[in-house]
Amino acid sequence: MSPAYVHQALTLPGPLPLDNGQALEDVQIAYETYGNLAADKGNAILICHALTGDQYVASTHPVTAKPGWWERMVGPGKPIDTDRYHVICANVIGSCIGSTGPSSNHADGTPYGMRFPVITIRDMVRAQVALLDAMGIARLHSVVGGSMGGMQALSLAANFPDRVERVLAIATTSRHSAQNIAFHELGRQAIMADPHWRGGDYYGEQNAPDSGLAVARMAAHITYLSEEGLTEKFGRRLQDRPDGQVGERAFGFDAEFQVESYLRYQGSGFTRRFDANSYLYITRAMDYFDLAEEHGGMLADAFAGHARGKGARFCLVSFDTDWLYPTADSRHVVHALNAVGAPVSFVELSAPYGHDSFLLDVPALDRVVKGFLDG
Structure with a gap:
């Protein structure tokens, strides 16, 4: 936006x-x-x-x-x-x-x-x-x-x-590199697979391809971090547990781990300030570089x-x-x-x-x- x-x-x-x-x-x-x-x-x-x-x-x-x-x-x-x-x-x-x-x-x-x-x-x-x-x-x-x-x-x-x-x-x-291009392609495909993308003609519509853009951001954000940093910040700690320890699993697909919650937060926040089509164009420009x-x-x-x-x-x-x-x-x-x-x-x-x-x-x-x- x-x-x-x-x-x-x-x-x-x-x-x-x-x-x-x-x-x-x-x-x-x-x-x-x-x-x-x-x-x-x-x-x-x-x-x-x-x-x-x-x-x-x-x-x-x-x-x-x-x-x-x-x-x-x-x-x-x-x-x-x-x-x-x-x-x-x-x-x-x-x-x-x-x-x-x-x-x-x-x-x-x-x-x-x-x-x-x-x-x-x-x-x-x-x-x-x-x-x-x-x-x-x-x-x-x-x-x-x-x-x-x-x-x-x-x-x-x-x-x-x-x-x-x-x-x-x-x-x-x-x-x-090929790896850089691969990560960008993952993000682009997530955006274009979103049913609200509409071939890029979503402006003025009630819904934008926010789900696809959020996934693209999540995938990219992982590449910006280090394993050391992720482990220190999150480890395998569970979300919304008093002690954050392993155990007491919910056995579902909500954000069980703190790192999952963090990535979802990054993705949803990104959709409020960025445009999905712009993400496609800029990542492609980087890939061509x-x-x-x-x-x-x-x-x-x-x-x-x-x-x-x-x-x-x-x-x-x-x-x-x-x-x-x-x-x-x-x-x-x-x-x-x-x-x-x-x-x-x-x-x-x-x-x-x-x-x-x-x-x-x-x-x-x-x-x-x-x-x-x-x-």
């Missing part, structure tokens, strides 16, 4: 060319900004959000009323210091939090639904660069992103090398614009419990950057939270982010 309002939005002045050969007309980009833009516009940082994220990186979400998804990282005196930097976070095209996507109206006045063109990560980045053009920002101080946001950061560096000075990519990859394939099959060629230190500085961060985008994925990018002589630093951080570690309280990440941006 779309929020009742967005704080800031801009309609791109011209059509947006897409990788599939089409062009998207009247594209609206919803975004939030924090901190003041310097007179020379040299202090702008673009933060790219993950699959289910949005532009409300450090401000209250208008639908859920929850704090911004990276409020611990962005703000006055924080690692991404808004007393020093002008932070921009835009909702990606294809999403449902104000930017043009499947729930937006087509030229005929009805929602796109599945008429919306299939998009790529590079298309999302093109839209963000068009937003920067409209703001008069020729070169970013930094682009920062985790997960799908890291994909966008790497894509911007590869396709618009003259537009950024620093690239910070966290818990991400240069391409989706392959920086090497986009640049002739060699990942190093994707970063040719940064060869011999003439372009941006890079920092890659991974987490030791992240099995969705493991450390090997980040090292693969680092090796490609090394191959062209681009300045790059890399660190694997220890955290028990799995892929979601970049969103949670990992003080070592705070130090890395601040040191790289301010250095």
